Amino acid sequence: MSTKSYWQQFERQRISRRRLLAVGGASAAGVAVVAACSSKSGTTSKKTGTPGTSGPPKAGGRYKAATPIVADSTFGLDPHLAIAAGPAYFARMYNVLVNRSAVNPDYYYYDLANDSGLETPDELTYIFTIRPGVKVAPNSLGVPVRDLDASDAIATYNRINASSLANACQFVCQYFDLPALQASADNMTLTIKIKVPYAWFLYNIGRAIQTIPPKELLEPDKAAVFKNAGVGGGPYKIDQGAFVEGERVALERNPNYYRAGKPYIDGYDVVIISDRSALQAQFIAQSSYDYGASSEAEVKQLTDQHPVYLGSQDPTYTFIAFTVNVTQPPWNDPNIRKAAMHAINRQEFVDRVYQGGAKPNGIVHWCVSGAIDQNDLDTYQKYDPAMSKKLIKQATGQDRIKVKIFWPQSTIEEHDQHLPIFLKQMDDAGFDVDQDPRDLVGWLTDYRTKTYGASLALNQIYETAEIPLDFHHSKGPAGSNIYASGLQDTAIDDLIDATKRITDFDTRVKAIQDAQKTLYEKGPMFMPLVTPFSRTLYQNFVRDVPAGLGTTGLFLTQDIWLDK
Amino acid sequence: MLSYILRRLLSGVLILFILSLVVFVLLRVVSGDKAGTICGLNCTEPGIKAARHLLGLDKPYFPIGFGKGFPFILFHPNNQYMTWIKDLATGHLGNGHIDQAPIIDTIRHRLPVTLELLIITVMFTVAIGVPAGVISALYRNSIGDHVVRVAAVLGLAVPSFWVATLVIYFPSHWWGYAPPFGRSISFFQDPWGNLRQFVPPAAVLGLASAAGIMRLTRSSLLEVMRTDYIRTARSKGLRETSVVARHALKNSLIPVITVLGLQVAGLLGGAVIIEQIFALPGLGLLEFQSLLNRDYQVVQSLTLYLGAAVILMNLLVDVSYAWLDPRIRYS
Numbered sequence: 001m002s003t004k005s006y007w008q009q010f011e012r013q014r015i016s017r018r019r020l021l022a023v024g025g026a027s028a029a030g031v032a033v034v035a036a037c038s039s040k041s042g043t044t045s046k047k048t049g050t051p052g053t054s055g056p057p058k059a060g061g062r063y064k065a066a067t068p069i070v071a072d073s074t075f076g077l078d079p080h081l082a083i084a085a086g087p088a089y090f091a092r093m094y095n096v097l098v099n100r101s102a103v104n105p106d107y108y109y110y111d112l113a114n115d116s117g118l119e120t121p122d123e124l125t126y127i128f129t130i131r132p133g134v135k136v137a138p139n140s141l142g143v144p145v146r147d148l149d150a151s152d153a154i155a156t157y158n159r160i161n162a163s164s165l166a167n168a169c170q171f172v173c174q175y176f177d178l179p180a181l182q183a184s185a186d187n188m189t190l191t192i193k194i195k196v197p198y199a200w201f202l203y204n205i206g207r208a209i210q211t212i213p214p215k216e217l218l219e220p221d222k223a224a225v226f227k228n229a230g231v232g233g234g235p236y237k238i239d240q241g242a243f244v245e246g247e248r249v250a251l252e253r254n255p256n257y258y259r260a261g262k263p264y265i266d267g268y269d270v271v272i273i274s275d276r277s278a279l280q281a282q283f284i285a286q287s288s289y290d291y292g293a294s295s296e297a298e299v300k301q302l303t304d305q306h307p308v309y310l311g312s313q314d315p316t317y318t319f320i321a322f323t324v325n326v327t328q329p330p331w332n333d334p335n336i337r338k339a340a341m342h343a344i345n346r347q348e349f350v351d352r353v354y355q356g357g358a359k360p361n362g363i364v365h366w367c368v369s370g371a372i373d374q375n376d377l378d379t380y381q382k383y384d385p386a387m388s389k390k391l392i393k394q395a396t397g398q399d400r401i402k403v404k405i406f407w408p409q410s411t412i413e414e415h416d417q418h419l420p421i422f423l424k425q426m427d428d429a430g431f432d433v434d435q436d437p438r439d440l441v442g443w444l445t446d447y448r449t450k451t452y453g454a455s456l457a458l459n460q461i462y463e464t465a466e467i468p469l470d471f472h473h474s475k476g477p478a479g480s481n482i483y484a485s486g487l488q489d490t491a492i493d494d495l496i497d498a499t500k501r502i503t504d505f506d507t508r509v510k511a512i513q514d515a516q517k518t519l520y521e522k523g524p525m526f527m528p529l530v531t532p533f534s535r536t537l538y539q540n541f542v543r544d545v546p547a548g549l550g551t552t553g554l555f556l557t558q559d560i561w562l563d564k
Numbered sequence: 565m566l567s568y569i570l571r572r573l574l575s576g577v578l579i580l581f582i583l584s585l586v587v588f589v590l591l592r593v594v595s596g597d598k599a600g601t602i603c604g605l606n607c608t609e610p611g612i613k614a615a616r617h618l619l620g621l622d623k624p625y626f627p628i629g630f631g632k633g634f635p636f637i638l639f640h641p642n643n644q645y646m647t648w649i650k651d652l653a654t655g656h657l658g659n660g661h662i663d664q665a666p667i668i669d670t671i672r673h674r675l676p677v678t679l680e681l682l683i684i685t686v687m688f689t690v691a692i693g694v695p696a697g698v699i700s701a702l703y704r705n706s707i708g709d710h711v712v713r714v715a716a717v718l719g720l721a722v723p724s725f726w727v728a729t730l731v732i733y734f735p736s737h738w739w740g741y742a743p744p745f746g747r748s749i750s751f752f753q754d755p756w757g758n759l760r761q762f763v764p765p766a767a768v769l770g771l772a773s774a775a776g777i778m779r780l781t782r783s784s785l786l787e788v789m790r791t792d793y794i795r796t797a798r799s800k801g802l803r804e805t806s807v808v809a810r811h812a813l814k815n816s817l818i819p820v821i822t823v824l825g826l827q828v829a830g831l832l833g834g835a836v837i838i839e840q841i842f843a844l845p846g847l848g849l850l851e852f853q854s855l856l857n858r859d860y861q862v863v864q865s866l867t868l869y870l871g872a873a874v875i876l877m878n879l880l881v882d883v884s885y886a887w888l889d890p891r892i893r894y895s
């Protein structure tokens with residue numbers, strides 16, 4: 001029985017009782033997988049974004065990269081505490097049990113769990129069979145070179161649960177029945193019990209922020225190691241001295257990696273460059289092998305003039321959103337929220353910021369299961385400034401209304417491009433905006449404590465419908481009363497909670513769509529703008545870059561090879 | 565002279581003390597601290613508290629505070645300001661809030677980058693600015709003078725970040741060439757690589773500085789050339805090169821040295837934008853990133869370091885006046 005057919009049954013027919021997965025090769029071993037969401041070209045994405053004939057992979061060479069995103073300087077490479085660029089490295093160094101692609105739900109990447117290693121006797125129990133031979137890379141960090149097992153996973157989940165700073169605490173702390181977390185006597189089987197059925201369990205268990213390092217690294221006296229190094233059973237490792245915060249990172253191949261012959265590349269050399277012209281020059285000079293172009297015009301110019309190609313134009317899973325706080329007037333008035341909703345002309349962002357290389361979002365990302373059809377969206381959140389003015393008049397008796405909006409200043413390039421368009425649209429629709437730009441730290445402080453009326457928020461990654469819906473929950477997107485106050489409506493809370501408990505795929509999709517329709521009727525408080533397609537360019541000799549899998553692709557860098 | 569230097573050093577200490585108070589208070593007036601950002605995406609109040617404790621931000625600011633009830637004045641032996649001052653006094657400078665690494669080690673790691681950038685920039689500045697200014701002054705209103713003056717106006721008018729962008733953009737598009745970015749290459753290990761990395765940013769910085777120095781040298785030299793002692797030197801039959809090189813130039817350099825001293829002091833703190841564009845891990849970039857990250861410890865210490873650099877450079881410049889012009893005496 002293939003993974004695909006099993007999970008289709010599991011998801012669609014709810015027959016998942018006492019079944020053992022017998023997986024037919026949907027691991028990372030290079031199977032072309034059809035994506036759930038179309039790429040920009042309209043064709044379905046394939047796992048490889050490389051043009052032309054790839055031929056058999058060649059081993060060797062070092063991948064050079066440049067990125068403006070620095071790693072977390074406080075927690076460095078700590079997979080459970082660090083933020084910023086860290087997750088991109090964690091997926092290369094450590095392991096997860098299994099990662100189910102959120103954007104292509106048929107794709108599973110089995111890692112520390114064996115390819116046939118998942119049993120789900122009921123909706124609350126997940127039994128993983130550990131893959132033998134997932135060996136720690138040779139290292140000078142004092143970690144024994146041994147096979148990872150269930151005890152490492154248990155140490156990871158206990159650590160996450162014990163740390164209020166852990167990024168994955170919400171998932172582990174909220175859903176795991178930790179006393180019931182147990183390994184078999186030989187540590188080759190791990191049983192995880194959760195407290196309530198949870199639709200996105202297999203997505204969350206595979207996220208890079210809860211990768212599984214060797215348990216020795218999690219001991220308190222080893223905490224300093226994570227500052228600038230890391231080793232595990234993943235395809236690469238970072239030796240001490242190879243990570244200099246804000247400057248560079250070097251990853252070295254793990255010769256013990258359990259997938260024979262992989263990774264193909266001997267290592268990665270990453271430098272931190274924040275200036276776009278320097279990034280581009282580095283790419284043109286072939287001193288870096290990939291580059292995120294800022295516009296369609298730049299893509300054309302570079303592909304016309306240099307031996308580079310545009311990778312698969314998958315949608316990115318981020319968006320900038322307008323968020324309002326319903327505990328503060330005037331946003332407690334549904335008419336004012338709806339007025340803001342009708343004020344936003346998403347097509348203008350698509351045309352002006354992305355030159356057509358983006359799509360308007362509803363509450364849920366347009367490419368995610370449960371998104372509302374684009375035509376219906378045009379009805380629910382129609383751009384209609386006249387309607388906005390009418391709603392303002394209805395709510396206040398005035399033609400215009402004064403509102404204060406804050407945002408993080410100049411944190412990302414595209415944010416700066418959205419801002420003037422957004423402010424003009426709000427002005428056109430009858431909102432006199434009292435502008436309150438902040439630096440990132442100042443903004444984040446007030447955003448977390450909900451000390452704001454309205455915000456043009458940062459773009460996070462939204463690969464599932466969960467967080468966009470949770471913004472409307474009274475407990476907010478993190479489930480802990482931070483960032484947003486939701487709609488302060490218990491009926492809405494119940495509706496959102498219900499979507500998480502439904503494991504049947506079709507039923508859940510319908511529930512998510514129904515929840516969004518209800519939110520539109522009540523006046524949403526979280527209004528995503530648009531999401532662009534990826535515009536990453538590669539040197540012509542870079543082969544088999546993962547595509548069409550969202551953040552699951554982070555775990556598949558082992559497949560990349562250099563044809564030179 | 566010695567008592568003058570001592571007086572200046574003492575007043576410098578007082579200035580640094582005031583500067584330490586100002587920077588300490590101002591950083592804390594601004595909303596938010598690093599605890600919020602290191603706390604993670606799902607950070608709750610206990611997480612914030614844990615992060616603030618980890619960073620030492622839960623300690624009182626100053627050794628003395630005011631309470632609402634008796635005894636009204638509270639003493640806090642374990643406070644942020646005195647901890648920092650103690651660290652400064654011992655030369656340790658404390659640990660960065662963000663990476664918890666000793667700040668002195670961070671500065672030691674970054675200072676060579678800033679110093680090399682400074683040295684090459686000053687070399688460009690002096691090598692271009694002073695000769696151009698002298699030529700412009702000696703051949704006043706000639707074609708050469710006009711060319712140099714127009715070039716100087718351009719150098720001053722064109723922003724460094726734009727020139728830097730062009731310096732990166734055109735070689736990459738024309739010849740597929742880019743300087744090494746993002747890491748500091750040691751001159752002793754790879755001299756050619758080191759110069760490839762440092763010469764372009766230093767040239768960009770030196771261009772604007774040289775333009776200012778050229779204009780100053782020109783006007784100062786023209787003024788000196790009109791003085792009586794230059795006329796006397798000429799009337800004694802000295803050659804023009806000797807008049808200019810031995811008598812005029814030295815005196816005309818006093819304002820130039822003043823400005824150069826200030827430029828050096830500024831560059832000692834790092835050239836933020838140029839370091840950012842060329843991804844040079846110097847002190848400017850460190851201070852900028854620390855400021856964005858609200859790493860109080862690093863920003864405080866670097867600001868104080870920069871203050872000390874300005875005070876010392878000013879003193880050095882003032883002392884150099886006496887060497888340049890024997891008529892100047894300090895008592």
